[in-house]
Amino acid sequence: MAPMQTDPTILALATAVPEHKLPQDAMTAFAPRLFPRRPAASLEALLPAYANAGIRQRYIAVPMEWLAEPHGWPERSRLYRRHAVALLQKAAEQALEEADLAPDEIDALVVVSSTGVATPSLDALLLEAMPFRRDVIRLPVFGLGCAGGALGLARAADLARARPGSRVLLLVVELCSLTFRQGDATKSNVIAAALFGDGAAAAILRAEPEEQGAEVAASGEWTFPQSLPVMGWRMEEDGFGVLFSRSIPQLVEREIPGRARSFLAAQNLRLADVDAFALHPGGTKVLEAYSRGLGLAESALAPARSVLQDFGNMSSATVLFVLRRLLDRGFRRCLALALGPGFTCAQVLLRAAEGSV
Numbered sequence: 001m002a003p004m005q006t007d008p009t010i011l012a013l014a015t016a017v018p019e020h021k022l023p024q025d026a027m028t029a030f031a032p033r034l035f036p037r038r039p040a041a042s043l044e045a046l047l048p049a050y051a052n053a054g055i056r057q058r059y060i061a062v063p064m065e066w067l068a069e070p071h072g073w074p075e076r077s078r079l080y081r082r083h084a085v086a087l088l089q090k091a092a093e094q095a096l097e098e099a100d101l102a103p104d105e106i107d108a109l110v111v112v113s114s115t116g117v118a119t120p121s122l123d124a125l126l127l128e129a130m131p132f133r134r135d136v137i138r139l140p141v142f143g144l145g146c147a148g149g150a151l152g153l154a155r156a157a158d159l160a161r162a163r164p165g166s167r168v169l170l171l172v173v174e175l176c177s178l179t180f181r182q183g184d185a186t187k188s189n190v191i192a193a194a195l196f197g198d199g200a201a202a203a204i205l206r207a208e209p210e211e212q213g214a215e216v217a218a219s220g221e222w223t224f225p226q227s228l229p230v231m232g233w234r235m236e237e238d239g240f241g242v243l244f245s246r247s248i249p250q251l252v253e254r255e256i257p258g259r260a261r262s263f264l265a266a267q268n269l270r271l272a273d274v275d276a277f278a279l280h281p282g283g284t285k286v287l288e289a290y291s292r293g294l295g296l297a298e299s300a301l302a303p304a305r306s307v308l309q310d311f312g313n314m315s316s317a318t319v320l321f322v323l324r325r326l327l328d329r330g331f332r333r334c335l336a337l338a339l340g341p342g343f344t345c346a347q348v349l350l351r352a353a354e355g356s357v
Contacts, residue, residue, distance in 0.1 A: 008160035009211035010350075011101075011167070011204040013324050014094035016087050017059035017311065018175075018198050024055045026064065027193070033068040034193055038185040046187065050194040054284040054305060058197030058312035060177035061087070067180050067193075072238050076178050080116030083198075084173045085125050091202035092130065092171060099204045103130050106204070107166035108137035108159050112152035112316055114145050114233075115174045115240070122173070145231060146280055147221075147340025148172060148316030150348050153203065154219030157348075160205040173200040174315035179233075179240040192242045195283055197312030201320035214327060214334070218349040220263045224255065227343035248282065248339070252289035256345055260294060260335065263347045269333070271295070276331035278350075280319040280338035281308035290337070303329070316340075323350075 028050040035043055061083040088111070096103060109132070111123040118125065121140035126132070139159070144151050149172050156170035176196035181189065205216065224230075230248065234241035264270060271294060279290050281304040291301055303325045311321060319338045326334055336348040 005161055006164060006207045006209050007215040007217050008157045008168070008205040008207040009213045009215050010327070011206055011211065011213060012095040012098035013203045013320065013327060014091050014098060014201065015317070015321050015324055016091040016094065016200045018061040018083060018087060020060045020063055022058045022060050022064060022197070024050060024053065024057060030064060030068070031193070034182060035185050035190060037183065038190070043190070046190045049191055052284065053194045054308050055195070055312045056309045060198050061175050062177055067177065068182055070182055070238065076239050077116065077118070080175055080178050081118050081125060083175055083178070084113060084116060084118070084122055085129055087198070087200040088122060088126055088171050088173050088202070089129050091200040092126070092169060095169070095202035095204050101167065101204065103132045105167060106132055106136060106169045107163065108139070108168040110139045110141065110152055110156040110159065110168060110170045112141045112144065112148040112170070112172045113174060114143055114148055114316060115176055115179050117142070123171075126171070143341065144316060144344075145340035146282060146313070146315045146318070147338045147342070147344050147346040149201065149280070149319040150336050150338040150346035151221060151340070152316065153216065153320070153336070153348050154346070156203065156205050157216035157219065160207045164207045166206065168205045170203040170205065171200070172317045172320060174198060174317050176315055179242065181236065181239050181241065183238065184236075184241060188242050188244055195313045197314050199311055199314035199317040199321065201317045201324070203320065214350045214352060216348060217351045218267050219347065220266070221344055221346045222259050223342040223344045230343035231339070232341040249285040249289040251343070252286055252339070253293040256290070256337065257293040259345045260337065260347065264335070264349070267349060274333045274335045276300075276326045276329070276334040277304075278319055278323040278326055278334055278336035279304040281305065281322070282313055282339065284308070
């Protein structure tokens, strides 16, 4: 008989943000300079979204004044490579310290990002900044958007499960500020400027018996048909053009509960068996839609709300910031949920390892 597979354990999970702190009230006051082409009355009608976003502050890789100037692909790409590698290194070093590991003890790198393009990829660039082994397995992942943190965790767990005993380092970084286009006066861009921040996360996983910590027990995803226009990027002359539909909260409330119940049923579980939810806080309306659809109490939303308040929406990295707070608090079972382009629902089931709670 084949030996039973061991579910990967999260040995460490660290987060990092860049140096520039952006209070939400400062961003609101700065908005007229960001959107000079939008009629004043029209912009005034959208500004309440900044106050109602549930965000107190965010962190970005560039000074706020950079956002009010035009920039092209070459400059954005240079800044993306430089700041992404620096932020990944910061998060990776913290995770390695937490796990008491050296870089050369990592066997595989899974690197997720959707806010810039780099070839050689970010993992290759990171090898020049940190002493990882030259035979380390590299898996760069692009295009998953806000679902990338959850799906990246799933891919890293699959890799760890397939190679028992190996240590897999998941790295997620998003520099949403570098995608902002001052010449884009669309409503989507105005709202994006109210929500998005920059951040990175690093998690180390290993499938080995007797490890203590939270285990990645299962993962799944569902891509809805005829949903490509819901979320994504438009390729413009001067950078990425943000695309997201105002229907996302309605989709969450109507569709995600059924997907969550089906996913849990495949694990012989019900929603009532889950005591923690690592929800990607796309915004307050999305969190409220999760609450109504899944029947969650306010206490279940609190970790996601607090991350949104302190860091904004950092795309794929955000769900891992929420998971970090839940790991500190402790749980029996946790359901991580995030949504991304496709339109895709990503789900990861975590459980406390036997004897760790």
